[in-house]
Amino acid sequence: xxxxxxxxxxxxxxxAVLNETPATAAPAPAxxxxxxxxxxxxxxxxxxxxxxxxxxxLLDAHLLEMMRSPLQRFADxxxxxxxxxxxxxxxxxxxxxxxxxxxxxxxxxKVGTFRGSVLSEESVGTNGVGTALATRALVQVRGAxxxxxxxxxxxxxxxxxxxxxxxxxxxxxxxxSEISPGTALLRPLLQTIVxxxxxxxxxxxxxxxxxxxxxxxxxxxxxSEPVVAVGHNGLVIQNALASKLSPAQLQEIQxxxxxxxAPQGAPTLVTTNxxxxxxxxxxxxxxxxxxxxSAPRTSTSTGxxxxxxxxxxxxxxxxxxxxxxxxxxxxxxxxxxxxxxDGPLVIAGEPGAGKMSxxxxxxxxxxxxxxxxxxxxxxxxxxxxxxxxxxxxxVAQHLxxxxxxxxxxxxxxxxxxxxxxxxxxxxASAAPPVVVTVSASDQTEAETLAVRLGGGRVVWVPPLxxxxxxxxxxxxxxxxxxxxxxxxxxxxxxLNLLRGHQWSGNLTELRLLVSRLARxxxxxxxxxxxxxxxxxxxxxxxxxxxxxEVRAIRQALQEAGGNRARAAEILGVSRATVYRKMKTYRLIx
Numbered sequence: 001x002x003x004x005x006x007x008x009x010x011x012x013x014x015x016a017v018l019n020e021t022p023a024t025a026a027p028a029p030a031x032x033x034x035x036x037x038x039x040x041x042x043x044x045x046x047x048x049x050x051x052x053x054x055x056x057x058l059l060d061a062h063l064l065e066m067m068r069s070p071l072q073r074f075a076d077x078x079x080x081x082x083x084x085x086x087x088x089x090x091x092x093x094x095x096x097x098x099x100x101x102x103x104x105x106x107x108x109x110k111v112g113t114f115r116g117s118v119l120s121e122e123s124v125g126t127n128g129v130g131t132a133l134a135t136r137a138l139v140q141v142r143g144a145x146x147x148x149x150x151x152x153x154x155x156x157x158x159x160x161x162x163x164x165x166x167x168x169x170x171x172x173x174x175x176x177s178e179i180s181p182g183t184a185l186l187r188p189l190l191q192t193i194v195x196x197x198x199x200x201x202x203x204x205x206x207x208x209x210x211x212x213x214x215x216x217x218x219x220x221x222x223x224s225e226p227v228v229a230v231g232h233n234g235l236v237i238q239n240a241l242a243s244k245l246s247p248a249q250l251q252e253i254q255x256x257x258x259x260x261x262a263p264q265g266a267p268t269l270v271t272t273n274x275x276x277x278x279x280x281x282x283x284x285x286x287x288x289x290x291x292x293x294s295a296p297r298t299s300t301s302t303g304x305x306x307x308x309x310x311x312x313x314x315x316x317x318x319x320x321x322x323x324x325x326x327x328x329x330x331x332x333x334x335x336x337x338x339x340x341x342d343g344p345l346v347i348a349g350e351p352g353a354g355k356m357s358x359x360x361x362x363x364x365x366x367x368x369x370x371x372x373x374x375x376x377x378x379x380x381x382x383x384x385x386x387x388x389x390x391x392x393x394x395v396a397q398h399l400x401x402x403x404x405x406x407x408x409x410x411x412x413x414x415x416x417x418x419x420x421x422x423x424x425x426x427x428a429s430a431a432p433p434v435v436v437t438v439s440a441s442d443q444t445e446a447e448t449l450a451v452r453l454g455g456g457r458v459v460w461v462p463p464l465x466x467x468x469x470x471x472x473x474x475x476x477x478x479x480x481x482x483x484x485x486x487x488x489x490x491x492x493x494x495l496n497l498l499r500g501h502q503w504s505g506n507l508t509e510l511r512l513l514v515s516r517l518a519r520x521x522x523x524x525x526x527x528x529x530x531x532x533x534x535x536x537x538x539x540x541x542x543x544x545x546x547x548x549e550v551r552a553i554r555q556a557l558q559e560a561g562g563n564r565a566r567a568a569e570i571l572g573v574s575r576a577t578v579y580r581k582m583k584t585y586r587l588i589x
Contacts, residue, residue, distance in 0.1 A: 010144050018044060030135060031126070031145055037134065038125030038147040045125065048148040051112035052123050054093055059116060063087075063171055064095040065220065066213065067161075069236050070200050070326065071173070072243045073469060074193055075100065081545060083186075084108050086174040087161075092120030092130045095171070107178050111150055124148050128156025128174045136160050136169060138194075140187055143179055155179045157186040164198045173197065184573040185581070188552035189545055196326035203235050203329065208286055213237060215280065215288045226291040230257040236324060242291065247472050248489065249274055257287035321357055322477045323470040327462040331358060338457040344425055346410075346453065348438040348446030349461030352508030355437040358461060359406050363477075375435075376401070380409045380417070388417045395421060399428040407436045411449060422454045464503040464510065466551075471498055471510075478511050483518035491527045501535060553581055 013027050017035045042048055067087055075085050078100030084107060085098040094117045099105040113119070121130035125147025131139050138159040143152055158174035173194055175186050204213055212231030216239075219227045226242035229235075230253065238245075245253075252272040260268070260281050269292075270277045278290040321332065335358055338345045347355045357363050360375055376398045383391035398405050413421065425434060436453060440446040443460045450458045464471075472495060479488040490498070503509055513532070522530060552571060556578075560566035564582075568575040 014144065027145075030137075030139070031141075034121065034126040034131045034134065035147060037121055041122045042125055042147070045147055045149050048124050048150075052118045053114070053116045054118060055116065059093060059095055060089045060171075062217070063089060065217070065237060065239060066204055067171075067197060067200070068096070068240070068243060069238050070196060071096075071098065071193075072238075074196075077469075078104065082107070082177045082180065083545075084113075084176050086113065086119075086129060086176065087171060088119065088129050088133070088174070089171045090133065090169045091118070092123065092133055092172070093118050094129075104177060107154070107176065111154055111176075113176070121147075124151075127151060128158030128176060129172050132158035132160050132172045132174070133169060136162065138187060138191060140183075142183075153178055155183045155186075157183070157190050159190050159194045161194060161197060164202050170201075184577060185549045185552055185571065186545070187572060189548040192548055199326045199330050200235075203231075203333075204237075208283065211282055212286045212288070215282045215286070219280075219288050219290055223290050228253050228289045228291070230254055230287045230289070231285065235329075245291070248476075251473055251476060253277065253289045253291075257289060260287055321354075321361070321363065322473050323467060324473070325467040325469045327467050328470060331459055331461055334457075334459045338459060344434040344436050344453060344456040346436050346438055346446065346450040346456050346458045347461060348440050348443065348450075348458055350441065350463045350504075350506055351439045352506035353461045353463050354507050355439070355461050356406075356408060357507075358459075359408075359435045359437050375404045375406045377406045377408055380407055381412045383413060383417050388414070388420065392417065392420045392424065396424055396428075399424060399431045399434075402432055404433045404435065405431075407434070410436045410438050410453065411440060418449075418452055422452065426454050464506040465501070468499040471495060474507065474510060475514065478514040479518075482511075482515050483522070486518065486523045488514070488517060488522060488524070488526050491525050494526050494528050494531060497528055497531065497535060549581060553578060 009024070010027060012024060013032075014035060016022060016024075017032055018039050064087065071085060071087060075098035078085065078098070080101055082101065082103040084100075084104035087095045087097075089095055094113060094115055096115055097108055097113060099108060108114070118124075119127055119129035121127070121134050124130065126141055127146055127148070128139060128141050131141060138157075140155065140157045141151075142155045146152065146154065146156075154176060155178070156174055156176045158172050160172050161170045162168065163170055173190065175190055177183065204210065208231060212229045212235060216227060216229035216237050219229075220239050224241075226245060227239045228242045228245075228250065229237040231237070236250070236254070238250075242250075249272075252275055256270050256272055256277060256279060260270075260279055267278045267280045270279045270289075276292045278292055280288045282288065323329070335345065335347065347359050349355050356377075360377070378391070378394060378398070380391075395405070395407070407421070410418070410421070425431075436450075436456070438446050438449050440449065443458070446460065447458050450456055464474075472490060475490055475495075475498075479486065505512070516532070517526065517530060553567065556567035556570040557564070559570055564578050565575050568578045571578065
């Protein structure tokens with residue numbers, strides 16, 4: 001609901017709607033409808049003097065626990081933005097609020113928004129929470145567009161959280177702050193958050209993930225300590241106490257779960273570097289960890305699954321596929337589904353994005369190997385060394401075997417080799433599964449090459465800059481391999497700088513950076529001064545909101561064929577705003 005009217009005209013239009021008199025201005029129809037619903041429920045704005053609240057017993061703990069982990073990860077990026085984040089149930093009752101700084105906390109306090117506040121339209125009138133629920137659409141309500149007078153300095157961007165299968169309304173997610181410049185592009189940011197949550201819901205809906213969720217809920221009822229469930233495909237669910245754990249401690253818990261070998265249902269005491277856990281294995285890849293105490297590094301575990309005194313595993317393949325962002329987990333799910341379909345699976349992405357790791361199901365080193373891989377891997381570039389006929393003969397031979405065939409780097413094939421590969425794949429009978437990796441600058445380019453291969457499903461692997469939340473875990477996994485025992489963890493300021501880096505070389509570039517530091521003899525925490533000069537001297541990293549703004553503008557310009565006016569219409573902002581943002585982010589000269 002972009003505010004397209006001057007403040008006085010908007011106020012006059014609102015008074016006309018509330019008093020049922022002719023209006024001179026014509027705000028958005030959805031906004032007018034909301035004002036009318038608010039008037040019918042509450043009368044006049046002066047009747048809304050405060051925000052009603054309900055007790056803890058009426059709050060949906062199940063929805064909160066299911067959504068807490070992904071929302072907490074996003075909330076961790078809000079520091080210094082003035083933005084606060086809200087999760088409500090389907091009745092507009094606030095289940096939790098997250099604030100990144102004092103400005104956001106003061107904003108929520110000023111408008112009476114706490115856990116248990118009721119922000120439905122029937123309670124406080126037009127607002128980002130209640131109106132999103134009433135319309136089942138993403139909305140932005142600014143200043144005087146609100147019904148209640150005490151919201152006149154607020155801007156609320158809200159979206160309903162709809163079940164991705166049934167379509168039922170589970171609740172809403174809202175970003176709110178004092179009115180300030182730069183809030184117009186919060187709409188695409190919120191849409192990104194909601195899309196991630198919908199994928200998270202799908203993850204939880206799988207039988208294995210439901211089992212993890214049920215085990216987690218039972219543990220939360222039994223214990224008053226931090227509880228973390230680690231489920232299928234990296235699903236992580238945590239209670240409020242566990243949200244206070246550091247990223248490094250969460251990683252310790254995930255590693256302990258990956259290495260667990262206890263029988264199902266038998267809790268085991270496990271000691272990590274900094275924690276003592278009671279670990280229960282529900283099934284393969286399904287574990288619940290209760291954090292009993294903080295443990296010193298020298299402590300020992302009473303269970304057979306102890307990690308005490310152990311050094312982290314050295315081989316890179318043993319680390320598994322690192323990453324827990326929704327973008328990365330979505331790719332893994334798409335690949336898992338596609339492997340059950342006929343035809344070759346094409347895994348595409350920028351160079352170094354992790355295509356071969358996904359294709360083989362284990363971390364793929366820059367040397368081009370995945371130790372112990374059961375797959376046959378053929379490098380398409382070899383066709384230029386041994387000849388196209390010899391290379392295609394090798395493909396034909398392996399298509400008669402039983403081991404899965406991975407063709408690496410199909411973009412290097414010349415037209416004749418590509419046509420030959422397509423013919424072999426089309427005429428192979430009872431062939432094993434075939435996976436083809438393609439390096440491409442964008443998904444369109446990858447899909448064009450896939451068509452030349454005879455079709456098949458294309459899965460696009462996001463570049464590292466689009467999954468920057470995985471940087472700490474990726475850095476730590478590389479550091480454990482390349483500099484075991486050196487303790488090269490990233491300091492917060494260094495991590496912030498790396499998050500804003502473009503990573504044109506993706507995971508390969510990150511690994512080479514860690515390798516360079518390891519060869520220099522670096523030990524201990526890594527700060528900005530330890531990073532290469534090119535990184536230190538670059539423009540400070542963009543915040544998550546700024547990254548989303550850049551991505552939204554680029555996508556809109558692409559859809560509009562470069563027309564800025566049309567791009568502004570797609571984004572719902574003025575052309576001047578788009579131009580200013582493009583100048584700010586150096587998208588134009």
